[in-house]
Amino acid sequence: AGSPTWLLLLGHTLQRTPGVRTVPGCVLSSGPSSLSFRSHTCGELRPEHVGEVVTVCGWLLILIYSSVFQSAGDLKAALCDLTAESVVKVTGTVRRRPAGQENKRMPTGEIEVHAESVEVFSVCRKLPFEIKDFVKKSESLRMQYRYLDLRSSQMQNNLRLRSQMVMKMREYLCNVHGFVDVETPTLFKRTPGGAKEFLVPSREPGRFYSLPQSPQQFKQLLMVAGIDRYFQVARCYRDEGSKPDRQPEFTQVDIEMSFVDQTGIMSLVEGLLQYSWPAEKGPIKVPFQTMTYEEAMRDYGVDKPDTRFSMKLIDLREVFLSTEIQFLRTALNQPGGSVQAICVPSGAKLFTGKELENLKQTAKTQFGQRSLLGSVRLQCAELLGSHGFPFRDLSAFQFLWVVDFPLFLPKEDELEQLESAHHPFTAPVPEDTPLLYTDPHKVRGQHYDLVLNGCEIGGGSIRIHKASEQLYVLENILKEDPSLLSHLLEALDSGAPPHGGIALVTLFVLVSLVVCFFPLYISGH
């Protein structure tokens, strides 16, 4: 006892429990090793600790070679049987590594711990896969053994980054801007329209709760209740199957404010992202670029353009007005028909015949669909990228507001009838309000979408706060039964402040801050 029996190469042999920032001036026991068996985390020891006796805990990364041991005995025998990923506690003295054995690429690479005692907490069985970042695992195996998958440095970083980013968002909303974090119920009554909802049988036979798609109605009621500034990191549910950026349950940063206009909400969100953005991703510039829906559709062919590159659509109607080419004449003579072009830099030189053929195929199969030109543009960008043409910075974060959406759109199956472009609570742009009663299809909504690199990451609006206006929209324009929303209409009639908000939904997916979802087991019942 007392003489080192085991040499611990930190970062090589023991892992996880990374160091985190401690709060200076905190009088309580604090930091990542407070109240713990360990004195330090595996990742925080440095040359300045040389000579200190420390205790560290962690998972064994590699098997220990017996040559490392300087004395034999029971301890050595016990340790040699240990498998990788077994959990141990080690107490020993920090020493400088012998000359020539330093690893300059690791922050802990200049030191080692000479172990005086080792306690084995648990021995790990043979695992279904090795926990090394370079070992490729199938998606289904990762899901089955989620607790092993989460040990990878990538997943550890994701979860910690997400936690820190959400914490910064809370600080910004609560401490900087006076928001109130209010939890709203998830066992609610069914919302008319919208996505398919999960139903939950109640104790009363034949009667069901439903899991809400978003706290939209709750947050509007909270504004009527005088909460003034609400936010919630809210769990939402949609029974629509899974997509890469949508799961049956997902989380959104949900915000609502009273006495505010569109500019106010947009500034708030810009500040929110700037404040919470991870330092290692580089700063983001505010204000974000703003584009109208009309401009987005005209220049990019979609309402969520990827503005990391130009390649805008060019309208050639004027050029071809008196063309003799028959299929162009036909197109131009159709209602809404147009002839447009995309100039692909070096496309002629780089694209192969097969690639051009694929582009034509896309054009044929999606012909007549609104988003065709948008997809062709993105397809060209992908192709240029695959040829190594440097025209788009893949590490850039290009935020974009898209505004001035139409408030109503013709129903797909019944073109005479209008439906809400987003939801029936969106207020019209003030100068368009008179058009509600004469030309509702011309009304623009006070809706704003936040787009990042071509993905919609959030959306919101200023809401209608006058009961009479909300009733007119429901009854006369949307031809819906207003009694389904009578509780909201009644609330708007009870002293409703002007209000608006936003929900940020897919942000966490985009910056790889994947929500940790264990497999959603289903059991028969």
Place this chain on the structure above:
Amino acid sequence: AGSPTWLLLLGHTLQRTPGVRTVPGCVLSSGPSSLSFRSHTCGELRPEHVGEVVTVCGWLLILIYSSVFQSAGDLKAALCDLTAESVVKVTGTVRRRPAGQENKRMPTGEIEVHAESVEVFSVCRKLPFEIKDFVKKSESLRMQYRYLDLRSSQMQNNLRLRSQMVMKMREYLCNVHGFVDVETPTLFKRTPGGAKEFLVPSREPGRFYSLPQSPQQFKQLLMVAGIDRYFQVARCYRDEGSKPDRQPEFTQVDIEMSFVDQTGIMSLVEGLLQYSWPAEKGPIKVPFQTMTYEEAMRDYGVDKPDTRFSMKLIDLREVFLSTEIQFLRTALNQPGGSVQAICVPSGAKLFTGKELENLKQTAKTQFGQRSLLGSVRLQCAELLGSHGFPFRDLSAFQFLWVVDFPLFLPKEDELEQLESAHHPFTAPVPEDTPLLYTDPHKVRGQHYDLVLNGCEIGGGSIRIHKASEQLYVLENILKEDPSLLSHLLEALDSGAPPHGGIALVTLFVLVSLVVCFFPLYISGH
């Protein structure tokens, strides 16, 4: 224009949007009126603002008397029609109130705003009840019009206080102690045993998700995953009907740590409550008092004693060992039989005959139940209180840890068979571990309950982290089918660190931080 047309008595005529703390040194637009139509909240104007032109928004508290207007015209007419709780924006100059008209009891009572312009955002209908703190409303009316109920200063304070307290808890856990906020799924598979769970039909006929009672299994898996320090403000579900401190959905502060013992978790929670405790409730002292389960049962007759007053149970067995009184002899001869007394100060003088009769009734109806003496003690305390006897400080917060619970208890309907006193994952007290295999009913668990003024506000334990021990408990002691928990056993075999945690459940109810739940409408489907 320019001359004041309306006199605004702040705090008298316009309300809500209270001032909140702003963050000094923040370069962004900040504070409770950032990005808003208003320049100030209704509650934050003071004599130092005299001379400033300000804009405030809010709900009309009282009808405006026409005498207040200094000039007539359209504006006056419009304003005279306004109902209470209508929403307006007022711009005007802050002035000192005329001598003799100050209200020293209000922070805004020395000033008034001479309005130059008023905008009416919405006119309030006749409400189902007046929104004044002194107007008593029925519970069902409050629930039906929750958005009006929440306008009361009491509910506004509750929601804001809860938000601030949870924010402080997050700061303590994330920033001070390096915890990671991880969201766990709420659509999960059914947990064997435990409370009745809500079921959610999946898209596959005959197969169901269930809404979890707590993230217990998830958080243990996260420890196996190397997350080290987890917390979540977690939504939980129990299909057990509503109780005053339990709702079908409720929120708990859920915590789990690796490489920690019972003392570590208890210190963490003491620090957490001290750090987040509302300043206006006065500081709380740590460490909290600790009592064993045996002491609690012996001295107070319950496992969650109210320690704001003494009145301990006194065992009189020795005194009556040779008594001739037949019913006492019978009691003492029964297994577990005892004779105990409570000394009620001034009870003989204060208690009426009817009250004594009620106490006897309690003793008769609950005879033979373990908690009888505990309830009689509380009933005596209530009675003393109703007689105005000052023996208990109702504004005090007496925190208490109860520890050393038995790990297993005999099943009610089958006394030979043991069941978990709390849940099957609790680890035995280290020195009792050998008893697991010989005298399991003697084993104490590393479980700790946190009690506040006689209410259990949370509970937790150090968990079993060895698969073999967990398997033995499930199979040999509890006689349960271990295959139902095979995923957990497999995880414990994959390198599990020692770990433990706690869940704080009813804290928010106790300090009047009622969770805001709108009525849970049920719709047929």
